[in-house]
Amino acid sequence: MAEFVNPTQPIPPRLAEEMNLIRKMERCSRSDLHRLMNCRKNTIGQDVNTLIQMGLMRETELQSLPRGRPSVHLEIDTDTRHVLGVAIMPGMVSCGRYNLLGQPLEMPTNLTVDDPSQILKATRRLIKQMHDNQTILTGLSIPGMLDRDHCKVLSSSTWPDGKSVSLKSLNQLTDSRLIFDNTTNALGTRWLLEHANTPLHDHLLIFLSDGILGATLLINGHPIDGCIICSNELGHTRLPLDTPRCYCGQTGCLERIFSTAYLKQLGENNKLSKAIADAPTSPKIRQITDYLTMGLANAVNFCRPSHVTIMTDLPDMDDYIDVLVEQIRDQLLREFANRIQMHKWTEPNAQPAASGAALALAQIYWCRPG
Numbered sequence: 160m161a162e163f164v165n166p167t168q169p170i171p172p173r174l175a176e177e178m179n180l181i182r183k184m185e186r187c188s189r190s191d192l193h194r195l196m197n198c199r200k201n202t203i204g205q206d207v208n209t210l211i212q213m214g215l216m217r218e219t220e221l222q223s224l225p226r227g228r229p230s231v232h233l234e235i236d237t238d239t240r241h242v243l244g245v246a247i248m249p250g251m252v253s254c255g256r257y258n259l260l261g262q263p264l265e266m267p268t269n270l271t272v273d274d275p276s277q278i279l280k281a282t283r284r285l286i287k288q289m290h291d292n293q294t295i296l297t298g299l300s301i302p303g304m305l306d307r308d309h310c311k312v313l314s315s316s317t318w319p320d321g322k323s324v325s326l327k328s329l330n331q332l333t334d335s336r337l338i339f340d341n342t343t344n345a346l347g348t349r350w351l352l353e354h355a356n357t358p359l360h361d362h363l364l365i366f367l368s369d370g371i372l373g374a375t376l377l378i379n380g381h382p383i384d385g386c387i388i389c390s391n392e393l394g395h396t397r398l399p400l401d402t403p404r405c406y407c408g409q410t411g412c413l414e415r416i417f418s419t420a421y422l423k424q425l426g427e428n429n430k431l432s433k434a435i436a437d438a439p440t441s442p443k444i445r446q447i448t449d450y451l452t453m454g455l456a457n458a459v460n461f462c463r464p465s466h467v468t469i470m471t472d473l474p475d476m477d478d479y480i481d482v483l484v485e486q487i488r489d490q491l492l493r494e495f496a497n498r499i500q501m502h503k504w505t506e507p508n509a510q511p512a513a514s515g516a517a518l519a520l521a522q523i524y525w526c527r528p529g
């Protein structure tokens with residue numbers, strides 16, 4: 160079977176573009192590729208042979224046409240190769256194999272690990288069990304700030320002692336084919352793979368949970384590089400409020416405001432998601448929502464993206480997110496308020512390992528920098 164030279168870049172950009180065209184169309188012929196790629200027929204023929212030999216693409220049964228010769232179609236090979244998706248979270252690691260269309264080959268394995276010092280050991284064990292010579296790439300999502308050059312985690316809620324954690328042992332286990340990124344960036348990548356055929360030009364994705372608020376700004380499907388790998392730290396936008404202290408050391412952080420802890424401080428003894436579901440227009444929830452809207456509208460005004468997606472894993476939030484989206488829109492600068500397309504995605508965390516797998520798949524279809 161043909162293999163690739165650069166461990167984290169499975170195929171060159173032209174072949175990735177061809178793969179993505181086939182993914183979008185589900186099936187197409189060599190002639191379709193020749194027309195859409197604007198390449199010589201010989202070039203397309205060679206590319207297709209390479210992709211078939213790599214186990215990434217396959218020919219389908221002959222398609223009978225009303226006239227003329229039968230035609231052989233091409234499609235993504237969902238049987239031969241796979242990617243491994245891994246998600247490390249506070250107290251838990253999840254790992255599963257996914258085919259090249261991002262569908263799970265089996266239910267991912269979730270391990271609860273109470274002791275943070277044992278998380279890497281548990282992750283190594285899972286990767287060892289599932290990684291084989293058909294694994295193209297392994298994608299790993301981790302919350303926090305990461306250093307790609309030195310292959311380590313600088314800080315993460317998974318390791319609350321604040322010490323950096325090396326990922327080199329995981330990289331070795333995957334034959335240096337480990338793609339890792341921040342959890343919110345991985346979620347954003349998965350949204351694109353599942354909801355858009357082609358990366359949107361600019362897209363702000365905001366992840367909301369109880370006491371957690373992350374964001375990622377994607378340009379052509381790639382999170383902006385910045386000075387460090389992490390999500391856009393929208394959750395630490397601060398307002399002059401006396402909230403419970405944030406782990407960043409400050410008070411008034413947006414992710415502290417949108418939390419059960421702050422709701423309790425306001426005098427309501429209920430979980431935030433339950434309080435929202437029970438009485439979304441109660442004075443205390445309205446107060447929290449108004450502050451949240453202010454922070455999010457400021458971020459959208461600052462970026463003026465074409466698309467904004469609000470993601471949440473909190474239950475029963477569909478109606479609330481609809482209201483929040485309209486409230487944010489009301490506070491945007493009027494010149495672009497009606498041009499920004501806003502989407503919602505509830506329950507994005509149902510399968511955390513799928514977000515790790517999305518990081519690997521994005522390498523195959525969009526050639527993200529490794």
Ligand SMILES: [Zn+2]
Pocket residue numbers: 394395405406407408409412
């Ligand atoms: Zn903070």
